[in-house]
Amino acid sequence: xxxxxxxxxxxxxxxxxxxxxxxxxxxxxxxxxxxxxxxxxxxxxxxxxxxxxxxxxxxxxxxxxxxxxxxxxxxxxxxxxxxxxxxxxxxxxxxxxxxxxxxxxxxxxxxxxxxxxxxxxxxxxxxxxxxxxxxxxxxxxxxxxxxxxxxxxxxxxxxxxxxxxxxxxxxxxxxxxxxxxxxxxxxxxxxxxxxxxxxxxxxxxxxxxxxxxxxxxxxxxxxxxxxxxxxxxxxxxxxxxxxxxxxxxxxxxxxxxxxxxxxxxxxxxxxxxxxxxxxxxxxxxxxxx
Numbered sequence: 001x002x003x004x005x006x007x008x009x010x011x012x013x014x015x016x017x018x019x020x021x022x023x024x025x026x027x028x029x030x031x032x033x034x035x036x037x038x039x040x041x042x043x044x045x046x047x048x049x050x051x052x053x054x055x056x057x058x059x060x061x062x063x064x065x066x067x068x069x070x071x072x073x074x075x076x077x078x079x080x081x082x083x084x085x086x087x088x089x090x091x092x093x094x095x096x097x098x099x100x101x102x103x104x105x106x107x108x109x110x111x112x113x114x115x116x117x118x119x120x121x122x123x124x125x126x127x128x129x130x131x132x133x134x135x136x137x138x139x140x141x142x143x144x145x146x147x148x149x150x151x152x153x154x155x156x157x158x159x160x161x162x163x164x165x166x167x168x169x170x171x172x173x174x175x176x177x178x179x180x181x182x183x184x185x186x187x188x189x190x191x192x193x194x195x196x197x198x199x200x201x202x203x204x205x206x207x208x209x210x211x212x213x214x215x216x217x218x219x220x221x222x223x224x225x226x227x228x229x230x231x232x233x234x235x236x237x238x239x240x241x242x243x244x245x246x247x248x249x250x251x252x253x254x255x256x257x258x259x260x261x262x263x264x265x266x267x268x269x270x271x272x273x274x275x276x277x278x279x280x281x282x283x284x285x286x287x288x289x
Contacts, residue, residue, distance in 0.1 A: 014256050022246070025242075042232070049222045053222055056215050066215050069189055069191070074110060076166075077166045078159075079104065079114050080167065080187065081097070081114055083121035085119040085140050085141070092242075095172065097121060100170045113130075113131040113164070116132060117135075134154055140235055148224055149224050149227075152223050152227045155227075169184075171183055171234045177240035180237040180241060187226070
């Protein structure tokens with residue numbers, strides 16, 4: 001039978017862990033709320049930018065004078081894999097890493113390199129036979145738009161210098177605190193929203209300077225906004241996954257404390273019963289003597 005002191009020590013340890021997981025859940029909930037507010041704040045600007053690009057594309061079509069929209073034969077692919085810098089968030093990182101590894105296998109005849117955003121992706125892929133081109137880690141705690149600008153500028157530089165012919169993002173899209181979807185999204189060459197391009201409501205305007213110059217200026221801005229959106233989605237998904245994981249851990253700790261308390265009480269009762277039996281037996285032995 002287990003020592004009662006050991007059981008009490010185990011109960012205290014589980015309760016301490018429960019306090020930690022409960023605190024982490026509350027922190028994740030606060031960060032999730034902030035991430036959701038950021039997503040809602042940027043959406044109007046993002047949507048108007050998408051409409052402008054789709055409108056201009058419908059008017060002038062796809063031309064070689066807009067290099068970020070020109071499709072090239074795909075010989076090298078850059079996968080931008082967005083994971084978290086920390087763990088304790090359920091299957092969040094595992095799902096992304098598994099999908100990224102599968103995506104690498106889907107290009108058997110094409111050279112693939114990785115741009116790893118987040119420390120967990122780096123920890124996994126640096127031990128695998130894949131080529132890591134660029135990394136950016138340990139910044140999600142102080143996430144800001146400059147991070148998206150830096151990532152996008154690096155990608156644009158690689159693409160415009162024809163180091164890569166196709167760029168894809170792999171990230172977790174936030175749906176709710178308990179649901180995240182792994183998304184594989186083409187980033188470059190840039191493809192405008194087809195539904196907006198085909199919209200019948202096309203009214204021409206006067207542009208200064210010309211339409212192509214505006215598109216060449218606006219598309220990189222839009223890509224930076226899209227990178228920011230992806231980072232916000234991933235951050236919100238991470239906090240949602242962590243909040244859910246810590247809530248489950250807290251509930252499991254509560255259940256474990258309950259089971260251990262029952263076990264402790266039963267062990268204590270058994271010990272008391274044994275002691276009483278020994279006392280009674282001793283008393284009977286004294287009477288007989």
